[in-house]
Amino acid sequence: MIGGKNNKYYSLYERGRKKIDKKLKQSLGNREPISLYEPASYIIEGEGKRIRPLLVLFSVKAVGGNFNQAYNAAVAVELLHNFTLVHDDIMDNADKRRGRPTVHKLYNTNTAILVGDSLLSVAYELLLKDCNGNSKKIFSAFTKGLVEVCEGQSMDKDFETKNDVSINNYITMIRKKTAALSEMCCKVGAYLGNGSEAEIKALANFGRNIGMAFQIHDDLLDVSADETKFGKFVGGDLVEGKKTFLFLSALNKAEGSIKNDLLKVIERRGIKKNQIKKYKNIYIKLGVLKEARLAIKKYSKRAINSLCVLKDKNNRELFIWFANSLIYRNK
């Protein structure tokens, strides 16, 4: 799932991921009512990259702590992430998630609303288990992430019907919807490991910027991915008329008939599948794929530069490997 299997950090990632999967399962097992926790377990059993909990664990390690201090908190951020997925899937009327039916499709919308709420409640419960000493700061960071994720999702939904979304609006939206969460993960980990102020700031910076890069890469993959590896069809964002980094950049650069073609996407709230190739060519012509790659580079550079505060070379390398795995992933 994460690239660089031959890298020495991959086994660390895999060890963490497996334990998180186990702990995730335990976190919702043996709870009642079953009508609530069975569908809640269903969503977390879907295969996930577990990027966010790994950011927590790696951050604990980066400031001199170890993974065992933070597994509950790591599971908590994954539950929070899954809470957003379950509710977002209702809002997007999505049929599938990680190749399986979404919670509201397999069960129903009421169950999915409650499952989301419940995942969030258990997330807080678990976070508390790892909180010692500086629990207020950890709770603050976690809650700030939650507040921003809700605001980001609201902006994203607004964009669907707004005709005048700017690149700046988009950047604010993904900072809240995606980057706030990865920033929070690094912060929580750094707090749990009792990092210094400088380390906390540096890791928060890494988290935020790698989140930005991750999201723009996500937009880029939708157009440029190798369909055989991507797991879903290429061009989905275009079909849905989503105002992605690529689309908004294209709109910024286009003139004349090409601009009209792009405005039609907004007007008609998407395109037909057989038009994907045409629009991909527009993107290439306007150089927006290149622009996206530059933006990804910019943010990932910022992320990696902030790591200079970390004393241990291995920790810096671990984060750099993780950052690269995320922004060079093919699905």
Place this chain on the structure above:
Amino acid sequence: MIGGKNNKYYSLYERGRKKIDKKLKQSLGNREPISLYEPASYIIEGEGKRIRPLLVLFSVKAVGGNFNQAYNAAVAVELLHNFTLVHDDIMDNADKRRGRPTVHKLYNTNTAILVGDSLLSVAYELLLKDCNGNSKKIFSAFTKGLVEVCEGQSMDKDFETKNDVSINNYITMIRKKTAALSEMCCKVGAYLGNGSEAEIKALANFGRNIGMAFQIHDDLLDVSADETKFGKFVGGDLVEGKKTFLFLSALNKAEGSIKNDLLKVIERRGIKKNQIKKYKNIYIKLGVLKEARLAIKKYSKRAINSLCVLKDKNNRELFIWFANSLIYRNK
């Protein structure tokens, strides 16, 4: 809204309530995106009794603190309560709340889901503002309340399609859905005011038991209320086929044709409006209104008895007045 206007504690209640209303409004004002916080403000602008935040404030006072220590926490529990209302209204497909259109009816379901999530996120944010010293305990209590409310709501929804709900199931459900929240309010207040272990336990006990009494009184009001004061039509629970304390008690006691009449309510998932009188008479005949009144008395007695730990007579009286206002209310 709350009875006993001539009582000396009423002005204390009113002062607290007005300040909570003001702080509630402030808590969501000046936040962006407006598309999220405007509908969030709409729900809290509906007239509410603000029972839960008042429980927080009274509990702070009861252990020797003062209201000003806890307004943020008080607002936090009201936001949490409103989060449950917004999501429950979607699940119940309810048109009205406090005499006004529900959020999902006035806006749409997507907005209402996100508004609920957001109210909860801001609740945690506000709670943090009042947390000092024992923040972990306060967060634990708040989170436990949240977890149980979700579980209680899930049980309540299950009951709609279950044919074999027992009184015990019902008691567990309202303990989670209603009483866990009032228990949490008292606990949070007692912690914020730095109460002793005995005071915290006593107030938690009060909160839980008064919540039980409150909910059974709610069920009773649905059948026995004076419609001119009730604000909604009497018999709504019967029409919806809800498995209330009254209904389950009746089912327990009934035999023969009356039992069959009650089983039909389950089978047909409710009754017609013109059958309300018939079923009310069944309730009276079986003595379940009396039984409900006895249960309310039992729980409110337990609540009031636990107050003996409080040193100050005025504080005990304040809680007794509040308890009585809640269980003798007519709407």
